[in-house]
Amino acid sequence: MVLCFIALxxxxxxxxxxxxxxxxxxxxxxxxxxxxxxxxxxxxxDQRIRSKFTAKLMFWPSLARFVYAQFTILxxxxxxxxxASAFFSGQGLxxxxxxxxxxxxxxxxxxxxxxxxxxxQECTTFDVKHELYPFNVKTKGHPVRGNPLAKxxxxxxxxxxxxxTKEAEPAVRQILKDFPEVNLVYHDVPLxxxxxxxxxxxxxxxxxxxxxYWEYHxxxxxxxxxxxxxxxxxxxxxxxxxxxxxxxxYSTNRYQNVVDQEYNDALSVGIYGTPTFFINNANxxxxxxxxSLKAVIEKEMPR
Amino acid sequence: MNPEKIRNDFLVLNQxxxxxxxxxxxxxxxxxxxTDKIMEYYNEYPACGGRSNHRLSRKVTEEVLRSRRIISDxxxxxxxxxxxxxxxxxxxxxxxxNSIKKGDKVLCSGKEHNSNLVxxxxxxxxxxxxxxxxxxxxxxxxxxxxxxxSIVHVSNVDGTSNNVKEMIKIAHENDAIVLVDAAQSAPSRxxxxxxxxxxxxxxxxxKMLGPTGTGILYGKMExxxxxxxxxxxGDTVKNTQYDSFEQEGIPERFEAGLQDYANLIGLGEAVRYxxxxxxxxxxxxxxxxxxxxxxxxxxxxxxxxxxxxxxxRAGIIxxxxxxxxxHDVALMLDSNNIMIRxxxxxxxxxxxxxxxxxxxxxxxxxxxxxxxxDFFLEKIEKIVKIGK
Ligand SMILES: Cc1ncc(COP(=O)(O)O)c(C=O)c1O
Numbered sequence: 069m070v071l072c073f074i075a076l077x078x079x080x081x082x083x084x085x086x087x088x089x090x091x092x093x094x095x096x097x098x099x100x101x102x103x104x105x106x107x108x109x110x111x112x113x114d115q116r117i118r119s120k121f122t123a124k125l126m127f128w129p130s131l132a133r134f135v136y137a138q139f140t141i142l143x144x145x146x147x148x149x150x151x152a153s154a155f156f157s158g159q160g161l162x163x164x165x166x167x168x169x170x171x172x173x174x175x176x177x178x179x180x181x182x183x184x185x186x187x188x189q190e191c192t193t194f195d196v197k198h199e200l201y202p203f204n205v206k207t208k209g210h211p212v213r214g215n216p217l218a219k220x221x222x223x224x225x226x227x228x229x230x231x232x233t234k235e236a237e238p239a240v241r242q243i244l245k246d247f248p249e250v251n252l253v254y255h256d257v258p259l260x261x262x263x264x265x266x267x268x269x270x271x272x273x274x275x276x277x278x279x280x281y282w283e284y285h286x287x288x289x290x291x292x293x294x295x296x297x298x299x300x301x302x303x304x305x306x307x308x309x310x311x312x313x314x315x316x317x318y319s320t321n322r323y324q325n326v327v328d329q330e331y332n333d334a335l336s337v338g339i340y341g342t343p344t345f346f347i348n349n350a351n352x353x354x355x356x357x358x359x360s361l362k363a364v365i366e367k368e369m370p371r
Numbered sequence: 372m373n374p375e376k377i378r379n380d381f382l383v384l385n386q387x388x389x390x391x392x393x394x395x396x397x398x399x400x401x402x403x404x405x406t407d408k409i410m411e412y413y414n415e416y417p418a419c420g421g422r423s424n425h426r427l428s429r430k431v432t433e434e435v436l437r438s439r440r441i442i443s444d445x446x447x448x449x450x451x452x453x454x455x456x457x458x459x460x461x462x463x464x465x466x467x468x469n470s471i472k473k474g475d476k477v478l479c480s481g482k483e484h485n486s487n488l489v490x491x492x493x494x495x496x497x498x499x500x501x502x503x504x505x506x507x508x509x510x511x512x513x514x515x516x517x518x519x520x521s522i523v524h525v526s527n528v529d530g531t532s533n534n535v536k537e538m539i540k541i542a543h544e545n546d547a548i549v550l551v552d553a554a555q556s557a558p559s560r561x562x563x564x565x566x567x568x569x570x571x572x573x574x575x576x577x578k579m580l581g582p583t584g585t586g587i588l589y590g591k592m593e594x595x596x597x598x599x600x601x602x603x604x605g606d607t608v609k610n611t612q613y614d615s616f617e618q619e620g621i622p623e624r625f626e627a628g629l630q631d632y633a634n635l636i637g638l639g640e641a642v643r644y645x646x647x648x649x650x651x652x653x654x655x656x657x658x659x660x661x662x663x664x665x666x667x668x669x670x671x672x673x674x675x676x677x678x679x680x681x682x683x684r685a686g687i688i689x690x691x692x693x694x695x696x697x698h699d700v701a702l703m704l705d706s707n708n709i710m711i712r713x714x715x716x717x718x719x720x721x722x723x724x725x726x727x728x729x730x731x732x733x734x735x736x737x738x739x740x741x742x743x744x745d746f747f748l749e750k751i752e753k754i755v756k757i758g759k
Contacts, residue, residue: 115696115699115702119698119702119703119706120706120755123705123707126750126753126757129756130756132753132757133757136699276656
């Protein structure tokens, strides 16, 4: 029976955790073998699956009747679906191995494999992964979040329109709350591959001009999915900034030189993805969990 | 008999989502009284019976004897020693079959459990014949020169009965002895071995509320005396020399080695429980539930194997839902917490001879109730729709 094509991988996977499924996978193997040699399955596995499945649908008798009667055809359908998805997964895996992205070269689309190793995600900037140069990190003259006299500083390189930078935000804020001895310096690394990222950098600097850098910073992440020229102005209004002054600053790219400087600084530190965190000489790339940030902070905290 | 009160004695039936257990022809549930009695042995006198001279051993011997007495009384045997403990019906039949000699003719019905077929077939020099189930005429025609008639009382296939009383009479007129397989009848029919005048009778404890691995062989003393010893060794002999032995009396000569004391004692308790509940009441109760099922099955157009009248089938209803495979029916019911059996019920020969692929079989017992039957019928109705 063709359904064994599906039953086998499912049972094999479950068999990693439970002996019962190991026995079932053995049955499925036998069944599969008989199926490919065009003999009927003789362990009763197919019958059990069919009946148990039908019984689950008993509440809707006509659906149950259909499934029961057309089980072989439905099985074929699911097997083809399984094979197709196996093919595409294989292709994705190959792309991931070859290009680091399961959707193939030059694609920015979401890749499921990344989810498997969340700590490894980042928004790619300039380069392939390589060493970072923490000694080039600068903090002077940047807005500081948290205790200005803190003993330890987290330096974050982020991008306003990078989803992974946004993902890291809650953990970072929680750290600042839990560790009064720690503060944060945020460097913006606008990535031209993300839309509105350079614009956001300008907007944040215009807000800084009016003393509301961090409020604006939070706003951008909060509404990351709706960034545009209009919303940048609207944010200013919502934060009760002088909108005229803000608009003028924003539309004339008043801080172009700062934006350029930030970009060059990021290059000199060797940033290849956002977010990147430096805590003394330790660095972490990708959206960090609270746990991992905390571990580094505890290690680096001066005693 | 009050089934609701009885249900309280069965721990499985007092779970949060109790099973609807309709597989009683295979194995019945066990009441607390039985399991308590078994634990009593393990906790209070877990010693060997018969052999040793100490208090615990004497207690075991006493309890086993008590159990034997209860069973003897239950079947109204002449002597307590006429009850022999076995592991199951199958062992009892094999014990008898062991005495079959070359050329002996054994007559069985055409609807026997494999346990009452294979023991005769393996004895290639014996003559095995069959008559049509419950057909006195056919029986009469084939009884001549028969040494042993070995017949099922109530069939596990469809719940129908052989007219054993009549057959025993005819057999005796023809100098044949009769072995009755009472595996399905002992649990819920009044059986008086003396009134029935049966020579040998076997049944299984586990089909009558008793512990697993317990069986009973009844035999008239004079018949038992003619049987050869079956499994031999410790406890089956009075004395031995290097080259000879002197066999024990009955029943010991047939009960080799240390026995399953805990379960034998538990079996006595089960039989006591059954006696208290009353077998004729149990039979009536089963029939009443079966009437309800039969009526619904007729309405739903479900094929019932055997006679249409529920009183002829008592606790058993063997059926097929249209062309749907019987295992599918059982599996779907299982998904709804209803346990029945499906297949050929160890009576392949009958199914093969009648060209039936098998059947689904629900079998009832004293703790089953109307509510369960209603739920079962509700699900069966759905299954009928699925199979259409
Ligand atoms: C009529 C009949 N005979 C014999 C047997 C065999 O019983 P056991 O398996 O307990 O030996 C059964 C049980 O299924 C039965 O129903």
